[in-house]
Amino acid sequence: MNLRKSKSIIGWVFILIATIFITLFYFYPMIQAFILSFKSGMGANLQFIGLDNYIRLFNDPVALIAIRNTFIYLIFQVPIMILLAMFFSVLLNNPKLKFKGFFRTAIFLPSVISLVAYSVIFKYLFSTDGLVNQFLLNLSFISEPIEWLMDPFWAKVLIIIAITWRWTGYNMIFYLAGLQNVDNSVYEAAKIDGANPIQQFFYITVPMLKPIILFTGITSTIGTLQLFDEPMNITKGGPGNETLTISQYIYNLSFEYTPDFGYAAAVSFIIVVLTVIFAVIQFRLGGERK
Structure with missing residues (x-):
């Protein structure tokens, strides 16, 4: 009995230590940030202003542009990335494929490269006289160089390409791990029943x-709502704020413009609200119906 009590006490000590650290480094900053969102001022001279920061947010044209841009990235990039990750995982799970280890490493490698380093490389590759434009011109796909960094539409396309290149391999690893747990006998039975590869994918692979x-889907949504590095390092949010994201706008409010930490905190909670909303929607869509 004493041994059980001592083990129980040790267990509660470990739980208590973890709870203290989580509270100290996660919940306390969140609470302080929420309180800060109701204040305004510079440095330590902050005054309580109630809901003024949130009212200002919904009348701030730059904030609305940042939210719109973030939604565009979310709507287009996340589905494309997930579909590509599933496609590559199915291809690389084929037991007959040779050099699987090489291909898996090659596709996963972008996710371990420095965000700043690859963003700078993309900026030079997609410059007006960069390799991408030269390649497209040589193949006669375009008649004149595309202004990837200066045109609002192509700048958004560039950001979506960059994010997709960076994170597709990361998500592919999860799908590969899941496919390893699917018994081959399930596919063999489907083949005997006359199911073609496309039917096997939609009726076996996807449900599994x-x-x-x-x-x-949830982690990619959260990551896209917090998108910062690519717009910051590739386009600086331009041209004309057309690639500005919510996180980048929070940074600008805190460090680039006249510091307004209270308003920046209020804008940051938009990300929290959007994350919760999208997570709930995805859980509803992905949940089992009873």
């Missing part, structure tokens, strides 16, 4: 990967 699709 449903929990992983939900997980990668």
Whole structure:
């Protein structure tokens, strides 16, 4: 009995230590940031202003542009990335494929490269006289160089390409791990019943990967709502704020413009609200109906 009590006490000590650290480094800053969102001023001279920061947010044209841009990235990039990750995972899970290890490493490698380093490389590759334009011109796909960094439409396309290149391999690893747990006998039985590869994918692979699709969908949504490095390092949010994201706008409010930490905190909670909303929607869509 004494041994059980001592083990129980040790267990509660470990739980208590973890709870203290989580509260100290996660919940306390969140609470302080929420309180800060109701204040305004510079440095330590902050005054309570109630809901003025949130009212200002919905009348701020730059904030609305940042929210719009973030939604555009979310709507287009996340589905494309998830579909590509599933496509590559199915291809690389083929037991007959040679050099699987090489291909898996090559596709996963972008996700371990420095965000700043690859953003700078993309900026030079997609410059007006960069390699991408030269390649497209040589193949006669275009008649004149595309202004990837200066045109609002192509600048958004560039950001979507960059994010997709960076994170597709990361999500692919989760799908590969899930496919490893699918018994080959399931596919063999489907073949005997006359199912073609496309039918096998939609009626076997996708349902089997449903929990992983939900997980990668939520994590990718959160990552896109917090998007900062690519717009900051590739386009600086330009041209004319057309690639500005919410996180980048928060940075500008805090460090680039006249510091307004209270308003920046209020804008940051838009990300929290949007994350919760999209997570709930995805759980509803991915949940089992009873």
